[in-house]
Amino acid sequence: MSYSLVWFKRDLRWQDHAALAQAAAIGPVRCIYVIEPELWLQPDCALQHYEFLRESLQVLDAHLRTMGGCVEIHTGELPEVLTRLWREAPFSGLYSHEETGNGFTYARDLKVGAWCQANGVIWREFVQFGVVRRLKNRNQWQGEWEKHMASPTQEFESLTFWRSPSPEPFVMYAPGHLRHNPPLRQMGGRKHALETLHSFLNARSLGYRGGISSPLSAPDACSRLSVYLAYGCISMREVVQQTRAHIAQLPPLASRHRAGLTAFTSRLYWHCHFIQKLESEPAIEWRNMHRGYDGLREQDFDFEKFEALKDARTGWPMVDACVTMLRETGWLNFRMRAMLVSVAAYPLWLHWRPVGEWLATQFLDYEPGIHWSQLQMQSGTSGINTTRVYNPIKQAQDHDPKGIFVRRWLPAMRHIPNTWLFEPWKMPVELQHSVGIKVGFELATPIVDLATATRESKHKLHTLRKTTEVRQGKEAVVEKHASRKTTPRTTKAKPINTNSDQQLGFNF
Ligand SMILES: Cc1cc2nc3c(=O)[nH]c(=O)nc-3n(C[C@H](O)[C@H](O)[C@H](O)COP(=O)(O)OP(=O)(O)OC[C@H]3O[C@@H](n4cnc5c(N)ncnc54)[C@H](O)[C@@H]3O)c2cc1C
Known part of the structure; x- marks a missing residue:
């Protein structure tokens, strides 16, 4: 029985996961994550990134196990891992999200493309954020972003797996050379991502306007979603849609809250705007x-x-x-x-x-x-x-x-x-x-x-x-x-009062 290979990267979720949803629509899937030794030797990597990734993968794996599957963890450089999997059992297609990463991932994607071509495998890549591949003209970019964020999230209807998962527990050892894992960092996984989003929308965003500049109030007033977006524990589209829905149901007098969430939505736009720069010019x-x-x-x-x-x-x-x-x-x-x-x-x-x-x-x-x-x-x-x-x-x-x-x-x-x-x-x-x-x-x-x-x-x-x-x-x-964004004028908010209890809200 053939299957589609779903390659997880910095998209560690099962909801609004276009690659998983599209592969599942065709037939059985085999989900993999590849630990690339060369990637973890790059100077921008730290132990905290690895540990956050491990936590997020563990949650993803546990969820897929409830549906009869798992995420297989493989180690090696991509072409070599793909060859190994292919020899074990050829797959009908490779499914993943587009990635705008560092120089290493850019070069690795070229090698993956070459491997697929040499082996007659179709590699289907899906848009992860509002970033546009091979963008010709920045003038249309804002419209593309809006279109992506407004479109329905990509969910699978049913999920069948190529084979049953091994009963062995999930294990991922950190490479010994990695250093730096802050004791008070945020924890990985979709559950934490959703809790962070909901606590922000329902309560913490009240302090967004006026609270994000001071390092005293910012740990609570800011959304703290950046790392969950960076590892894809939650999709940008989910955050945009849930924020817009939340704004829509605010009472008319909640103007401060509305203004805060509107300012937050602009920053979600900036997220993709900045990543687009590296996508358009990796150098x-x-x-x-x-x-x-x-x-x-x-x-x-x-x-x-x-x-x-x-x-x-x-x-x-x-x-x-x-x-x-x-x-x-x-x-x-x-x-x-x-x-x-x-x-x-x-x-x-x-x-x-x-x-x-x-x-x-x-x-x-x-x-x-x-x-x-x-x-x-x-x-x-x-x-x-x-x-x-x-x-x-x-x-x-x-x-x-x-x-x-x-x-x-x-x-x-x-x-x-x-x-x-x-x-x-x-x-x-x-x-x-x-x-x-x-x-x-x-x-x-x-x-x-x-x-x-x-x-x-x-x-x-x-x-x-x-x-x-x-x-x-x-x-x-x-x-x-340069951005072509037209932003409505807003009035400057007064800083909110901060006290030491508030800063402790995020555990530091
Ligand atoms: C030198 C420098 C380096 C930075 N490096 C990173 C980085 O590696 N990763 C990262 O996610 N952010 C980076 N930022 C942007 C910003 O500081 C963080 O996104 C933000 O502090 C994360 O906290 P938050 O999620 O609570 O932000 P919020 O204020 O709640 O913003 C919501 C989201 O919008 C995006 N965002 C917010 N501000 C910016 C911005 N100025 N530019 C682009 N996107 C933005 C992020 O995805 C963020 O999660 C950097 C900023 C500077 C000045």
Whole structure:
């Protein structure tokens, strides 16, 4: 009996799974996940990604077992695994979702395509998000996104499996070289994805407007769906449709809630918009989106500054607290991610690629398309975005005025009186002595003078930006990558009050 091979990748769900639904409509299916040793050797991989994947696969496997099947876990490079399975029992077709991943997965997909061609196998790939393969023109993109999100979810009517699952329990061992698994990270699996979506729609999204900028309120106010979208435990279409349905049934007076959920829906659009950039130009993972910026920072990379940033020793409490929180939880809100990259790119003058590799291992929700586009945007090398430089002292004053956040993640800051909260290095030595803290020991002193270093870096960037070559190159980037989205004007929301209980809601 022949069967269709369903290849799971970062789409670890059974509902709204086009590949599974289409394969099931034809006949028996055989579901596989392939652990690719080369993939896990890439510099953007971490143990937390593997463990999250394992948890999600375990849930998927358990669900399929209730229907008489399972997910088989195979190890090896794709062509070799496909050959093995084919020799065991030839399959009638290969079914999977399209993936816009890193350079490795791009090259691997080319090899899979070649294998299918050589073996006369039809490989059917299905759209996973609002990302368009072989997009000719960005002008139609928004319409395509809307069409995909409004279309019905893809569900199977019945599911038959090629053979019964082996009775052995689900086991997946992590490769020994992988490091970094934050103790407070989110857990994998569809159940957690659905709980996160529902707690957000029903309660937490009330704080979305005004709550997403501060690292104090953001862990609860933000949806926290990024990692579930990145691993496909829930589909983007499910999130969009359930959010729209939720908005539709809100009472007329729930304007704040409605505004929050509308802003959230825009971000779901941005998710695909950013991934589309990498889909259209895979090279932006390594090289500047605007080639006119080549050479801007490459020669000046200062490893000591980079190490200080990674070790939470820059001396700016807000930066060091964010690095610590990220290390412990695998997550940070957008503004604080942007601030970290901005500090790396401007006062520390670090090239975005090594910084991005490090952050990729730190972010549980690492999604190459969003990640590399944002890294370039925040470092000023996309060529189409205005320079946004985040001052870490001002960010602390605006978003953590009472020092709750920095004291939480940097224990030494608990000794610092409020007067010196934002610039503890300026505290008189006698006072340091009396509170039992020596700046430069328990707390780092800033590794560069913030104002001078930022001014110099902006000057270098703006000087290059004014050259004819860079000005002329901008058009092509706009044509290929810029958003055509028209967004209605919204009024700025007041920040909500935050208290320490609220931050504990997400367990950190
Ligand atoms: C330097 C940098 C790197 C980033 N790397 C990633 C990454 O690897 N993976 C990732 O999912 N997000 C990334 N982001 C975007 C954003 O910070 C996260 O999506 C967000 O913090 C995740 O939390 P949430 O799901 O609670 O977000 P919410 O605010 O609830 O947003 C809902 C969803 O919209 C999408 N989204 C939100 N903000 C953005 C944005 N600015 N651009 C694109 N999509 C967005 C995400 O899918 C997110 O889950 C990055 C941002 C920066 C500045």
